Amino acid sequence: MNDRELSCSAGGQFMDRGRMNQNGVVQPLLTDLYQITMAYAYWKSDKTDDTAVFDLFFRNNPFHGEFTIFAGLEECLKFLDSFHYSQSDIEYLKQTLPEGIENEFFEYLGNLTARDVTLFAIDEGTVAFPRVPIIKIEGPLIIVQLLETTLLTLVNYASLMATNAARYRMVAGKHVKLLEFGLRRAQGPDGGLSASKYSYTGGFDGTSNVLAGKLFNIPVKGTHAHAYITSFSSIGELKTRLIKHKQTGIMEDLLEHAVRHRQMLSHVLDVSTEESSEGELAAMVSYAIAFPDGFMALVDTYDVKRSGLLNFSAVALALNDLGYHALGIRIDSGDLAYLSCLARETFEKVAERFKVPWFNKLTIVASNDINEDTILSLNEQGHKIDCFGIGTHLVTCQRQPALGCVYKLVEINGQPRIKLSQDVEKVTMPGNKNAYRLYSADGHALIDLLQKVSEPPPAVGQKVLCRHPFQESKRAYVIPSHVESLYKVYWKAGKICQQLPTLEQVREKVQISLKTLRNDHKRTLNPTPYKVAVSDNLYNFIHDLWLQNAPIGELS
Numbered sequence: 125m126n127d128r129e130l131s132c133s134a135g136g137q138f139m140d141r142g143r144m145n146q147n148g149v150v151q152p153l154l155t156d157l158y159q160i161t162m163a164y165a166y167w168k169s170d171k172t173d174d175t176a177v178f179d180l181f182f183r184n185n186p187f188h189g190e191f192t193i194f195a196g197l198e199e200c201l202k203f204l205d206s207f208h209y210s211q212s213d214i215e216y217l218k219q220t221l222p223e224g225i226e227n228e229f230f231e232y233l234g235n236l237t238a239r240d241v242t243l244f245a246i247d248e249g250t251v252a253f254p255r256v257p258i259i260k261i262e263g264p265l266i267i268v269q270l271l272e273t274t275l276l277t278l279v280n281y282a283s284l285m286a287t288n289a290a291r292y293r294m295v296a297g298k299h300v301k302l303l304e305f306g307l308r309r310a311q312g313p314d315g316g317l318s319a320s321k322y323s324y325t326g327g328f329d330g331t332s333n334v335l336a337g338k339l340f341n342i343p344v345k346g347t348h349a350h351a352y353i354t355s356f357s358s359i360g361e362l363k364t365r366l367i368k369h370k371q372t373g374i375m376e377d378l379l380e381h382a383v384r385h386r387q388m389l390s391h392v393l394d395v396s397t398e399e400s401s402e403g404e405l406a407a408m409v410s411y412a413i414a415f416p417d418g419f420m421a422l423v424d425t426y427d428v429k430r431s432g433l434l435n436f437s438a439v440a441l442a443l444n445d446l447g448y449h450a451l452g453i454r455i456d457s458g459d460l461a462y463l464s465c466l467a468r469e470t471f472e473k474v475a476e477r478f479k480v481p482w483f484n485k486l487t488i489v490a491s492n493d494i495n496e497d498t499i500l501s502l503n504e505q506g507h508k509i510d511c512f513g514i515g516t517h518l519v520t521c522q523r524q525p526a527l528g529c530v531y532k533l534v535e536i537n538g539q540p541r542i543k544l545s546q547d548v549e550k551v552t553m554p555g556n557k558n559a560y561r562l563y564s565a566d567g568h569a570l571i572d573l574l575q576k577v578s579e580p581p582p583a584v585g586q587k588v589l590c591r592h593p594f595q596e597s598k599r600a601y602v603i604p605s606h607v608e609s610l611y612k613v614y615w616k617a618g619k620i621c622q623q624l625p626t627l628e629q630v631r632e633k634v635q636i637s638l639k640t641l642r643n644d645h646k647r648t649l650n651p652t653p654y655k656v657a658v659s660d661n662l663y664n665f666i667h668d669l670w671l672q673n674a675p676i677g678e679l680s
């Protein structure tokens with residue numbers, strides 16, 4: 125067994141494989157069959173020495189937005205680093221590919237690595253735009269072709285997820301905490317792990333996914349489920365009521381304190397103790413005994429107003445008697461604007477009446493099918509939510525379940541290649557290109573400019589003609605105050621060539637990069653498209669090649 129097989133069979137998908145940790149599922153056979161059949165056909169037609177350039181880019185921003193966050197680069201680099209067909213991969217291919225494939229091809233595959241590939245990319249966590257390649261990859265045609273599907277699967281969902289999360293962060297504002305609760309609803313275990321990782325990249329504060337916490341060093345957070353509350357039906361079921369006073373260390377009866385406070389609270393809050401649930405009280409007392417310093421309770425199991433808030437406040441006051449401060453509540457149904465305001469009012473009343481000012485600061489977590497629109501609507505209505513727990517809509521990217529990154533051949537043996545289409549949007553930008561981001565004096569990104577690699581980069585303070593790639597009349601002169609060359613060489617001669625940022629640093633990069641975008645590009649409703657242009661030189665080059673390649677029709 126080789127390293128990869130060992131790491132998979134050991135039960136964990138992410139095992140330390142020597143140099144770097146990578147999901148064991150990410151391996152050369154995680155691809156479409158046609159990459160390997162093409163590899164054989166290239167090999168048969170003696171194309172092993174051909175060199176190619178491919179661009180990896182998307183054509184449209186997701187979620188009706190005008191920006192995308194690029195994520196997944198580190199995983200692509202790890203994939204290149206470990207790219208190698210194992211003996212069992214080769215055996216499997218021998219059995220699976222059509223008969224008659226020459227044995228030398230399998231020997232060739234067995235020796236294939238990504239050593240001769242060069243990968244250029246924009247930094248992970250940067251905002252990216254349609255048609256500007258986020259990755260550009262050069263090298264032997266066969267190997268760069270073989271990388272297509274795996275690189276796409278590593279970038280597409282990661283970028284979609286990071287973008288989705290960044291959008292939630294934008295609408296929630298920077299002071300509200302965002303927790304990812306989606307594992308149970310994710311597209312399988314791997315989707316769940318990626319969702320946790322890239323929602324953190326995009327700006328979430330933590331996840332309930334424990335394995336993601338361990339693997340990626342993301343804060344893990346959580347409350348409890350309704351099952352905990354409904355597992356108790358009366359206080360008689362409490363097997364233990366005792367808890368150590370935090371300061372004195374003396375054991376005291378938490379239930380007794382809670383029942384006393386509940387009685388007083390029923391007058392202050394105008395809720396009858398008869399109406400509230402005794403089982404809920406018992407559950408909260410027992411949870412508080414287990415986590416006296418981290419008491420956070422679900423208050424909507426029976427009725428937030430008539431039961432949950434009363435029982436929570438009683439238990440929180442009981443904990444306070446014993447030197448502990450509760451953390452807060454979670455509301456998982458009903459009108460979240462109204463109920464969060466009601467909860468805050470309740471806490472303020474209790475804070476004043478019982479002289480516990482910290483009650484004002486209790487955390488209110490809201491969950492239940494929350495999406496971007498719900499948060500926007502809650503903001504309009506006014507709410508007192510401090511933290512959103514978001515699952516389904518976030519991790520499944522329900523509003524748009526896929527980002528359409530593609531991988532297109534743009535040059536072979538130094539000759540440009542163009543893919544024509546009736547749909548102008550789908551015509552590829554031929555040739556080996558560089559990408560620049562031009563900034564205005566106030567630090568905002570103005571335009572992304574693609575040029576042929578042979579052209580000198582745009583210079584600060586000098587007028588540069590920026591042209592729409594396909595509409596002749598759309599052009600503008602730009603005088604940049606700052607020019608950013610977007611590509612760095614990330615992989616060359618079998619090595620990662622940049623110091624890779626930590627997940628935390630990529631997460632910071634997302635926020636820094638988003639700040640360079642004008643607000644009108646970021647607004648949720650009808651955002652202004654960000655401009656992507658080509659140099660005059662590249663424009664002419666594309667259109668000449670287009671004419672050369674487009675067949676001339678005949679009318680008769």
Ligand SMILES: Nc1ncnc2c1ncn2[C@@H]1O[C@H](COP(=O)(O)OP(=O)(O)OP(=O)(O)O)[C@@H](O)[C@H]1O
Binds near residue numbers: 456458461462501502
């Ligand atoms: N004030 C609000 N404004 C807009 N949307 C809200 C508001 N409060 C809750 N929502 C959303 O409305 C939807 C309510 O869904 P649903 O009717 O399934 O919940 P519920 O009946 O309150 O809860 P459950 O069925 O879990 O008891 C959820 O998506 C929730 O996020």
Ligand SMILES: O=P(O)(O)OC[C@H]1O[C@H](OP(=O)(O)OP(=O)(O)O)[C@H](O)[C@@H]1O
Binds near residue numbers: 305306492494
């Ligand atoms: O709503 P989401 O954004 O997906 O967030 C996660 C949900 O998962 C949990 O309950 P679950 O949905 O399993 O049960 P419930 O529908 O009864 O609340 C939690 O209470 C949330 O409602």
Ligand SMILES: O=C(O)c1cccnc1
Binds near residue numbers: 332347491
């Ligand atoms: O910790 C929580 O509250 C949680 C975790 C996962 C799903 N729903 C809620």
Ligand SMILES: [Mg+2]
Binds near residue numbers: 492493
């Ligand atoms: Mg739910």
